[in-house]
Structure formats: C-alpha cells, structure tokens
Amino acid sequence: MTDSIDLVSDTDAETGKSGTRDPTPTPRVSGRPRVTGGTPNDANKVIIDFKDVDVYYGDFHAVDSVTVPVREKEITAFIGPSGCGKSTVLRSINRMNDLIESARVEGTITYHGVDLYAPGVDPVEVRRHIGMVFQKPNPFPKSIYENIAFGPKIAGFKGNMDDLVEESLLRAALWNEVKDRLTETALALSGGQQQRLCIARAIATSPDVLLMDEPASALDPIATLRIEDLMYELKQDYTIIIVTHNMQQAARVSDRTAFFSVDVNEGRRTGRLVEFTETAKIFTSPQQRETEDYITGRFG
Amino acid sequence: MAMGLKNRSEATTEDVAKAIRRSKVHWQSTLFSVVLLLLLLTTLVILFVLLADIIVKAYPTFQERGLSFVTSGLSLNPETAGVFTGIVGSLVIALIVVLLAFPIGMSTAIYLEEYAAASRFNRFLDTTVRNLAGVPSIVYGLLGLAMFVPLVRMMGLGGSTDGKNVIAAGITMSALVLPIVIITSSEAIRAVPNSIREAGFGVGATKWEVIRSHVMPVALPGILTGTVLTLARAIGETAPLLVIGVATGYFAPPGDATILDQLTGAYTALPVVVFSWTRQTQGEFAETLAPAAIVVLLGVLFILNGAAIWLRNRTEKKW
Numbered sequence: 001m002t003d004s005i006d007l008v009s010d011t012d013a014e015t016g017k018s019g020t021r022d023p024t025p026t027p028r029v030s031g032r033p034r035v036t037g038g039t040p041n042d043a044n045k046v047i048i049d050f051k052d053v054d055v056y057y058g059d060f061h062a063v064d065s066v067t068v069p070v071r072e073k074e075i076t077a078f079i080g081p082s083g084c085g086k087s088t089v090l091r092s093i094n095r096m097n098d099l100i101e102s103a104r105v106e107g108t109i110t111y112h113g114v115d116l117y118a119p120g121v122d123p124v125e126v127r128r129h130i131g132m133v134f135q136k137p138n139p140f141p142k143s144i145y146e147n148i149a150f151g152p153k154i155a156g157f158k159g160n161m162d163d164l165v166e167e168s169l170l171r172a173a174l175w176n177e178v179k180d181r182l183t184e185t186a187l188a189l190s191g192g193q194q195q196r197l198c199i200a201r202a203i204a205t206s207p208d209v210l211l212m213d214e215p216a217s218a219l220d221p222i223a224t225l226r227i228e229d230l231m232y233e234l235k236q237d238y239t240i241i242i243v244t245h246n247m248q249q250a251a252r253v254s255d256r257t258a259f260f261s262v263d264v265n266e267g268r269r270t271g272r273l274v275e276f277t278e279t280a281k282i283f284t285s286p287q288q289r290e291t292e293d294y295i296t297g298r299f300g
Numbered sequence: 301m302a303m304g305l306k307n308r309s310e311a312t313t314e315d316v317a318k319a320i321r322r323s324k325v326h327w328q329s330t331l332f333s334v335v336l337l338l339l340l341l342t343t344l345v346i347l348f349v350l351l352a353d354i355i356v357k358a359y360p361t362f363q364e365r366g367l368s369f370v371t372s373g374l375s376l377n378p379e380t381a382g383v384f385t386g387i388v389g390s391l392v393i394a395l396i397v398v399l400l401a402f403p404i405g406m407s408t409a410i411y412l413e414e415y416a417a418a419s420r421f422n423r424f425l426d427t428t429v430r431n432l433a434g435v436p437s438i439v440y441g442l443l444g445l446a447m448f449v450p451l452v453r454m455m456g457l458g459g460s461t462d463g464k465n466v467i468a469a470g471i472t473m474s475a476l477v478l479p480i481v482i483i484t485s486s487e488a489i490r491a492v493p494n495s496i497r498e499a500g501f502g503v504g505a506t507k508w509e510v511i512r513s514h515v516m517p518v519a520l521p522g523i524l525t526g527t528v529l530t531l532a533r534a535i536g537e538t539a540p541l542l543v544i545g546v547a548t549g550y551f552a553p554p555g556d557a558t559i560l561d562q563l564t565g566a567y568t569a570l571p572v573v574v575f576s577w578t579r580q581t582q583g584e585f586a587e588t589l590a591p592a593a594i595v596v597l598l599g600v601l602f603i604l605n606g607a608a609i610w611l612r613n614r615t616e617k618k619w
Contacts (some may be wrong), residue, residue: 094502128503128504134499140496141496154503171374205504213399
C-alpha cells in the first residue's frame with residue numbers, strides 16, 4: 001500500500017491512458033456516433049410519471065405544467081437553457097425541494113403509481129429508492145469507504161459491508177483506482193473520481209432510480225466520457241434521469257429527451273416543457289420550432 | 301504605457317518588452333502597505349510595552365517567592381499573600397461555564413441554523429442574541445444578583461454566603477458568554493457547505509443523521525475555537541463578580557471545610573484578586589503583587605487558549 005496519495009495513476013486514469021491497465025477498453029469512448037438515439041422501448045413500464053406538475057417558490061411560479069412519463073431502465077434527459085426549471089423538476093422527484101422552505105409542488109408525480117407527495121410519504125424513504133448525483137461532486141469529508149458505507153448503514157444494511165463497498169465501487173468503475181486506499185480521504189480524489197464515488201455512493205443503497213443533476217458539468221471531457229459510459233452500463237439495472245446543459249451529452253446517452261424552455265414575464269422566469277419525445281426524434285426532427293432553434297444553436 | 305502599442309500585429313518583441321516593462325512605482329499600493337505595517341507595529345508596541353511593564357514589576361515577586369506565590373492563599377501580609385484562592389475560583393467558574401454555557405449555546409445554535417424556519421420570530425431571536433452579546437457585563441452582574449443568587453439559594457446551595465458564592469458566579473458568567481457561544485457556533489455551522497447536507501439527504505439520511513454525521517464533525521473545530529475563546533472572557537471579567545458579592549478582601553475557609561462548604565462559601569477569582577490588591581493601603585500589594593497576579597492570570601489564559609488550539613487540531617480531520 002502506498003503511503004502517499006497516488007496522483008500519478010489518477011492522472012493516467014483521467015487522461016484515458018488507463019488502457020494499459022484495463023485490457024478491454026470500451027470502444028464506445030472513441031467511436032461514439034453523434035446521436036445514438038438510445039434504445040427507447042415503449043414496452044418499458046412507466047416508473048415516474050409527471051402529470052401537470054407546477055413548482056412554486058413562494059408565489060414565484062418556477063415551472064409550469066410539466067407532463068413527462070419516465071420509463072424504466074431508460075435514460076431520460078432534461079435539456080434546456082439556464083433557468084428553465086429542469087433542475088427544479090428533477091429535484092422535485094426525490095423531494096429535495098422540501099429542503100427549500102417556500103417550495104411547493106402542484107400536480108402529481110407518481111413513482112410506481114404511488115403519489116410521491118401524498119400525505120404520509122416519508123421523503124427520507126423516497127430518497128432511499130431514488131438516489132441522486134449532484135452537479136458538483138460532493139463527497140463527504142471522510143474516507144472513501146465511509147462515503148459508500150454511510151447510506152447503507154443508516155438504512156439498516158445488515159450484510160457484509162466490505163463486499164457492498166467493493167461491489168458499489170466496481171459498478172461505478174472506480175474500484176481499481178481506489179482499492180488500495182479505501183481508508184484515505186475522498187477529497188484527495190480527482191474531480192472525475194469524486195463524481196464516480198458519488199455515483200457509487202448513490203447506488204450503494206440500491207435505489208431503482210438515479211437522478212443526475214448535470215453530473216459532468218464540472219468535469220473535463222475525458223472524465224465526462226467515463227461518466228457517460230458508466231451511465232450506459234448502469235442503464236441495465238437503473239432508471240436514470242439526467243439534467244444536462246450539454247446537448248451533445250443528451251444526444252449521446254439518452255433514450256428520451258424533454259426540452260424545457262423559459263418564459264420571461266415581468267422579469268420573472270417560468271420554466272415550461274416544450275417537447276418530450278425519443279432522443280433520436282428530438283434531435284433529427286423536432287416538432288416544435290423552439291426546440292429546433294435551441295438544438296441548432298439559434299437560442300440559448 | 302499600454303497605449304503605446306497601437307498596432308499589435310506589427311509590434312516587434314522590443315515594442316512589447318517596452319510596453320510591459322515596469323515603468324512607474326504604484327505609489328498608492330506602496331503607501332497602503334506601509335500604512336498597514338505602521339498600524340500593525342502600533343498594536344504590537346502597545347502590547348509589548350504593557351507586557352514588559354507588568355513583567356518587570358512582577359519579576360521581584362516571583363524571584364523572592366517562587367512558586368509559593370501561586371500555591372499560597374490570600375493573606376493580609378504581603379510577604380505570604382498568594383493567588384491560589386483566585387486560581388481555584390476562576391477554574392471553578394470556567395468549569396461551570398463549560399458545563400452550562402457550551403451545551404446550551406451549541407444546542408441553540410444547531411436549532412437556529414438547522415431547524416428554525418425563516419420566520420419573523422426566528423429573525424427576532426437571532427437579532428436578540430446578537431444584541432445580548434453587546435450588553436455590558438455589569439448588567440449580567442445585576443441579573444446574577446437578581447436571579448441566580450436566589451436560584452442558588454433555592455437549590456439549597458446558599459451555604460454561608462447565602463447564595464453569593466462561586467456557583468452563582470459560574471451561572472452568571474455562563475449567561476454572560478452564552479450569546480457569544482451561540483453566535484460563534486452558529487457561524488461555524490453556517491460555514492458547513494450546503495453540498496454536504498445535500499449529499500447526506502440524497503442518500504436517504506434523516507435531518508438528525510445529517511447533522512450528527514456530517515454537519516457537526518465539520519463544524520466542531522470552528523465551534524471549539526470560538527467557544528474556548530469565550531472561556532477566556534469568562535475568566536477575565538471582574539465587574540459582574542463584584543456585583544454578585546465576590547470577596548474583595550482577605551478570607552480563609554474554616555479548617556474543617558468540606559468541598560461543598562468551600563463551593564458555597566466565600567470565594568474570589570483572579571481578576572478580582574488583582575482588583576482588590578490594587579486598592580490595598582499597603583504599597584507592596586499594588587506595586588509588586590498585583591502585577592504578579594496579572595502574570596498568573598495571563599498564564600492561565602494562555603494555557604486555556606493553548607488547550608483550545610490543541611483540541612481544535614485534534615478534532616480537525618487531517619484532510
């Protein structure tokens with residue numbers, strides 16, 4: 001075990017030279033087509049269903065009437081210009097907006113048919129089923145191991161914690177880089193590694209939905225590709241909803257895309273869903289003029 | 301001069317070198333740093349003169365008496381008078397402050413920062429706490445006399461002083477530093493990045509788990525630093541103690557006094573010892589003994605601050 005923090009191998013991993021250690025690098029990294037279109041399948045069950053959802057902060061109308069069915073084991077992307085409310089909509093799913101006192105959700109958001117805002121629903125339990133990865137990597141200022149173990153521990157996990165930590169890190173494609181320094185601080189990891197740690201932390205509690213709020217916006221392009229690859233892997237088992245500023249990213253990873261826009265009314269900005277459909281369609285033949293303007297770069 | 305380069309595309313290396321060369325003294329900047337340095341030196345000189353004066357005056361006492369000055373109690377005879385009684389009184393007051401003001405203050409800070417909604421009432425509470433921190437200490441002495449002395453009496457701890465004892469003094473000092481403990485703890489808690497709280501909630505932690513496992517460990521070093529500095533304030537204050545009946549003259553506990561008798565009996569504290577010695581008619585008390593007592597008081601404060609720093613470094617994670 002090395003005493004010093006191994007920054008050299010860290011750099012290697014982030015610059016994509018990890019091929020020397022990993023004999024089968026995924027070919028998708030280099031040969032990814034511009035729009036994969038994903039694999040949307042209408043047979044997939046709707047797992048999270050937005051029906052006429054409005055979000056308010058006090059008397060400020062932040063998001064207007066969003067209706068989006070999110071299907072199981074697909075990646076759904078929310079795109080749109082800044083201030084269009086896509087993050088607000090995302091955070092209303094696992095009730096992170098509850099932390100903002102004045103926030104209020106109208107309409108219904110159901111999870112497996114259960115209204116997430118019904119009285120008697122415990123937001124703490126909701127967040128154990130619907131995990132979240134944030135825009136800026138936010139590991140706890142603790143060891144790598146403790147970062148992963150915290151969620152399962154408070155959820156009352158009784159099995160072998162070492163195995164769970166290993167499995168979570170393996171699934172987040174981080175194990176090989178950190179297996180020799182699990183007890184060291186998570187803050188010494190690079191930005192990309194920290195974000196994969198946060199993904200490992202999110203999946204350690206075995207949620208079935210993962211919310212990702214611009215998970216790669218603070219990362220360099222190589223680390224971004226690694227996160228995207230990871231999302232592709234995780235799609236086999238999880239439903240992923242990703243908010244992104246980066247249209248290319250939405251085009252590369254998602255199966256379906258919701259495009260949000262923003263109306264400015266007397267200086268107040270209200271977000272609105274413009275179009276929601278399969279990613280391949282929204283990027284090749286958008287139905288709305290606004291969508292086309294945005295994805296061709298004429299707006300936003 | 302920056303304007304010297306009219307056409308950048310045709311500029312030669314020489315032109316550029318000339319344009320970016322240091323050609324004038326940025327006198328405002330230099331003047332500013334000189335002024336800052338002078339003001340810093342003023343502070344240091346005042347501090348140094350003060351310390352040097354006291355140490356020079358105190359030196360003969362320590363030379364003649366050695367440690368016996370620290371280990372012997374109050375006396376009317378300057379040859380044998382020492383500060384031991386004062387040290388004990390100050391330490392007991394400090395202990396009561398640690399046991400009372402710290403837990404109450406930290407809990408209040410956690411409530412105000414993590415639980416209290418942004419209501420008008422809570423903003424009022426916050427402002428009130430801040431105003432309390434600025435209330436003159438003598439007012440706390442009056443509060444102590446009106447409330448804590450009777451309270452101690454009611455608790456059956458009045459003893460021979462009828463409540464005007466070190467317990468009432470400790471409670472009064474706790475009330476005095478409580479607002480400062482709340483403010484410094486609040487600031488340390490507020491400095492914890494929200495992203496850490498979100499991370500905790502994001503994996504399904506309850507509010508209590510987030511505060512216990514993530515907010516408090518990060519805030520603790522800051523809280524400790526702030527609160528232990530308030531301890532120095534509690535030990536240095538004189539005025540409130542004078543109001544609530546600290547002994548300013550000579551006293552000695554009876555030979556067969558139990559610990560309870562001593563706690564509930566007459567008491568004094570280091571700054572009070574300094575105060576009363578400067579008012580003694582015998583010259584030695586004011587001229588040599590008081591400075592020596594000041595040196596001891598400063599020593600106790602330095603030790604406490606050192607302990608605070610040690611404690612903070614211990615709780616602060618190495619990462």
